[in-house]
Amino acid sequence: MKIHKGHHGNCCCGKIRGFGRRITPARHAVLDALSTRGEHLTAEDVFKASSRRYPNIGLATVYRTLELFTKLGMVSKFDTGDDKARYEFADGPHAKGHHHHLVCTSCRRIVDYTDFIKEEMDLLRKTEEGLAKKYGFKINSHVMQFYGLCRDCAR
Amino acid sequence: MKIHKGHHGNCCCGKIRGFGRRITPARHAVLDALSTRGEHLTAEDVFKASSRRYPNIGLATVYRTLELFTKLGMVSKFDTGDDKARYEFADGPHAKGHHHHLVCTSCRRIVDYTDFIKEEMDLLRKTEEGLAKKYGFKINSHVMQFYGLCRDCAR
């Protein structure tokens, strides 16, 4: 089935297969949605985007797929204070580069910022090591977000 | 009504009244729950604790109260990846001191850590200023959390 030969074939599929999971059209559609529709997508966003390419996909499958990808570390799941989970590619071949989020609590706009990212990452790495040692955690990810009002909402 | 004369009378009630909101037994019970039952409480946790002191309180009121307190900046709301919001006193007279969270994604244990907090706060402050200037945001709060597996869950 040639659908497996997309540009994802080299990077994600191996990871999926490696865990004994399968590559399917639905999963491919989700992968595609994630890589073409930008960051911080809700499950609904991913569903809509995936449906375009694979109209039969069900919302439940999208949820199950995103959960799987998150478990495999390919996708990071986070939330920005509304009650919807958000998903985007985690660092890796597809990531747009590491960034953190700046969220407007009024209009819900999300800014991906990379300013200060180096200092942040340095500190995060250092903190991670310290916490891992002190508390015996194996740390896998972090969330760092700022909340406030954007210029427009501030008045 | 003497219920207003608790140890909260001096710090929170003024803030509440200042916004034209009222001090009520229900709100007092929530305040009390927050200050006696530790950090990162779910709405349900707060509800149960408040019920002890004020059995007639309704869950909806707890939600409304927590929302109000959050809006007034007295309480900080965050989530740790399960689908329940968590609440705790924000910095201020009641805070147990500024801390960040380390969350086990398996057993859901939450560790409040204060290690590195000074470096973190310094960086956060600096980042906040930079972001505020560059993106025109008025930043009010931040979330910084690490996720991983605790020692017990790591095997």
Add this chain to the structure above:
DNA sequence: TTATCTGCAAATAATTTGCAGTCTT
């Protein structure tokens, strides 16, 4: 007094799950 609060029950909205049929490997 009167606007704010309340508890309750019903309504939402996101996410999950059961299941029988369909595919990947």
Add this chain to the structure above:
DNA sequence: AAGACTGCAAATTATTTGCAGATAA
């Protein structure tokens, strides 16, 4: 063939809302 994956619809779960009565100021 066997287990993994699917779509659908029904079930869950956290949170919100409408409303009539109660209450703080």
